[in-house]
Amino acid sequence: MASAARSKKKNASKRPSARRPVSAKQLTSPLELNTHVAETRSRAQALLDAGDVAEANRILSALVDTMSSAMDAMALDNTRLALRVDSLTRLLFGRRSERLSREDLQQLALAFGASEEAASVEDPIIPVPKTPIEESEPEPRRTSHKGRTKLAAHLEREVTEVVVPESERACGVCGEAMSAFGHVEHERVEIIPAKIIVRVERREKLGCKSCRGDAVTAERSAPAAWTRRAGASLLAHLIEAKCDDALPIHRQRDQLARLGFEVPANTLYAYWEHATSLLGPVASVVHSTILGDEVIGLDDTRLDVLDRSAPQGRRRGHLWCTLGTGTDVAFSFTPTWEAEEIQPWIEATEAYIQCDDYKGYDKRVERVDKSMGPLVPHEQRLGCGMHIRRRFHAAMLARDMRAQRALELFADLYAIEAAAKGLAPPDRLTLRTERSLPLLDELDAWVDALRPSVTPTSPLGKALGYAAGQRTYFRRCFSDGRFEIDNGRVEREIRRIALGRKNFLFSGSDKGAARLANAYTLVQSAKRAGIPVRDYLVDILEKLEAGFSLRRVAELTPTRWATERGIALAHQPLE
Numbered sequence: 001m002a003s004a005a006r007s008k009k010k011n012a013s014k015r016p017s018a019r020r021p022v023s024a025k026q027l028t029s030p031l032e033l034n035t036h037v038a039e040t041r042s043r044a045q046a047l048l049d050a051g052d053v054a055e056a057n058r059i060l061s062a063l064v065d066t067m068s069s070a071m072d073a074m075a076l077d078n079t080r081l082a083l084r085v086d087s088l089t090r091l092l093f094g095r096r097s098e099r100l101s102r103e104d105l106q107q108l109a110l111a112f113g114a115s116e117e118a119a120s121v122e123d124p125i126i127p128v129p130k131t132p133i134e135e136s137e138p139e140p141r142r143t144s145h146k147g148r149t150k151l152a153a154h155l156e157r158e159v160t161e162v163v164v165p166e167s168e169r170a171c172g173v174c175g176e177a178m179s180a181f182g183h184v185e186h187e188r189v190e191i192i193p194a195k196i197i198v199r200v201e202r203r204e205k206l207g208c209k210s211c212r213g214d215a216v217t218a219e220r221s222a223p224a225a226w227t228r229r230a231g232a233s234l235l236a237h238l239i240e241a242k243c244d245d246a247l248p249i250h251r252q253r254d255q256l257a258r259l260g261f262e263v264p265a266n267t268l269y270a271y272w273e274h275a276t277s278l279l280g281p282v283a284s285v286v287h288s289t290i291l292g293d294e295v296i297g298l299d300d301t302r303l304d305v306l307d308r309s310a311p312q313g314r315r316r317g318h319l320w321c322t323l324g325t326g327t328d329v330a331f332s333f334t335p336t337w338e339a340e341e342i343q344p345w346i347e348a349t350e351a352y353i354q355c356d357d358y359k360g361y362d363k364r365v366e367r368v369d370k371s372m373g374p375l376v377p378h379e380q381r382l383g384c385g386m387h388i389r390r391r392f393h394a395a396m397l398a399r400d401m402r403a404q405r406a407l408e409l410f411a412d413l414y415a416i417e418a419a420a421k422g423l424a425p426p427d428r429l430t431l432r433t434e435r436s437l438p439l440l441d442e443l444d445a446w447v448d449a450l451r452p453s454v455t456p457t458s459p460l461g462k463a464l465g466y467a468a469g470q471r472t473y474f475r476r477c478f479s480d481g482r483f484e485i486d487n488g489r490v491e492r493e494i495r496r497i498a499l500g501r502k503n504f505l506f507s508g509s510d511k512g513a514a515r516l517a518n519a520y521t522l523v524q525s526a527k528r529a530g531i532p533v534r535d536y537l538v539d540i541l542e543k544l545e546a547g548f549s550l551r552r553v554a555e556l557t558p559t560r561w562a563t564e565r566g567i568a569l570a571h572q573p574l575e
Contacts, residue, residue, distance in 0.1 A: 030150075044056040076458055123552075139410065232545065234271065250265055275541060276515035283330065289557070295325055299356060300320045304505065317342075318333070318334050322333045351380070352381070353376050363375050400458070409446075496524065529567075
């Protein structure tokens with residue numbers, strides 16, 4: 001017995017040792033997979049040679065399972081890489097070289113409307129657009145065509161009189177002098193660049209020449225607080241150009257230099273800081289007014305801030321957009337993305353909040369009443385159809401055609417929303433109940449049926465998981481005619497910030513970013529209200545610099561400013 005045991009132990013020692021199975025996650029490349037296959041085959045052959053067929057079959061079966069899992073993982077990685085390549089290809093579509101070949105010039109000239117003969121020369125010229133010439137024989141007009149839009153009567157006009165030459169003023173039939181009976185006018189619009197005006201307040205000084213004992217100087221007509229060289233119109237120009245035209249201060253400096261006003265960049269930044277600081281109280285009133293609305297939209301975008309202590313000399317801050325059902329829009333800055341940064345705003349409102357899937361909205365925080373709960377209460381939260389649809393669109397770009405059905409359902413939902421535009425909230429709700437809810441039910445059923453068979457980390461899997469997680473909030477959008485089915489109005493406002501961010505890149509400090517948010521709040525609110533931004537900014541800056549009562553600061557908000565002047569708001573609030 002002892003001898004048999006020793007023999008069995010001896011044979012077992014000759015048998016190749018069984019290794020721990022390799023998981024598919026460890027095989028991250030085809031090379032590693034091939035190496036693993038080769039090693040497993042060698043081990044299996046050794047086991048067969050030793051007569052252990054069962055163990056050889058076991059490790060070969062495990063190899064098949066491992067290869068299957070590894071191939072699935074690699075296929076998923078290939079899909080991700082293909083999506084990334086497609087995205088980068090769409091971005092990097094231009095030529096690297098700036099030199100144009102003769103063929104390039106020819107194609108460019110043809111694209112601009114040149115003839116083949118004109119485009120085939122060595123150095124083709126830029127073709128002049130073929131526009132109708134007023135002096136040529138007019139073609140018969142179509143009765144349905146209204147003709148050119150008439151230019152506004154208030155535009156300044158310079159009239160050049162062109163008279164008939166003396167040699168042609170006599171009648172060709174009888175020879176008598178002809179009389180004028182009208183004119184043919186041709187209008188051409190020109191633009192005259194802006195100009196810098198220096199307004200000089202010359203205060204008289206009087207002195208007694210007899211005894212030289214007394215002197216007097218005329219008092220200033222402007223408030224004594226106006227010690228800066230920049231007037232309200234220049235400050236308003238800096239704010240409007242940056243927050244509406246996305247022009248950084250250094251580019252505005254170049255514009256002013258072309259107009260003859262040479263000013264150091266630091267001086268312009270000081271003007272900007274002064275003006276935007278004045279706007280702070282008015283912007284705060286706009287923000288608080290929006291938080292008092294019944295429905296608000298909330299979203300954020302990044303805004304880098306210079307910071308010497310950060311690894312790359314800058315760190316990421318966030319500019320938040322808050323929009324109600326009226327014309328006002330507010331922007332606020334937070335140095336971090338922590339939920340506690342926006343908690344005071346959430347606790348200050350009882351409105352329904354439409355937002356995306358930012359994790360901070362679900363973070364449990366301690367409220368004012370010491371209770372614990374999510375930052376945005378679930379019963380106040382509304383979802384966003386744009387965010388849900390966007391993920392299915394990404395799956396389509398990844399060539400997963402199964403996502404097409406979701407996009408078709410969203411197309412039908414948005415067609416119904418277009419039909420409901422302008423309806424009163426009760427009528428809007430009725431239309432949604434009759435036509436939108438069945439489509440929403442079909443979408444939810446499709447998501448639930450497909451989700452178990454799709455890899456969760458694939459583009460379609462992520463879209464399905466997001467749609468399922470946002471279902472309660474998205475369906476709530478269809479329960480009230482006051483609600484929108486997406487947060488697109490907020491995203492459109494944020495797009496303006498993104499355009500400006502490409503130009504001025506970052507803010508100099510947290511305080512500077514907060515001042516920028518103040519300026520964006522008033523400029524974009526004024527635009528949405530349909531009031532002249534420049535006139536509005538000049539008026540409130542003059543009042544704020546002269547010393548305006550804090551108790552009356554609400555009078556300076558764009559909505560109140562327009563109402564007091566009888567200006568109809570461009571975007572009326574929802575009823």
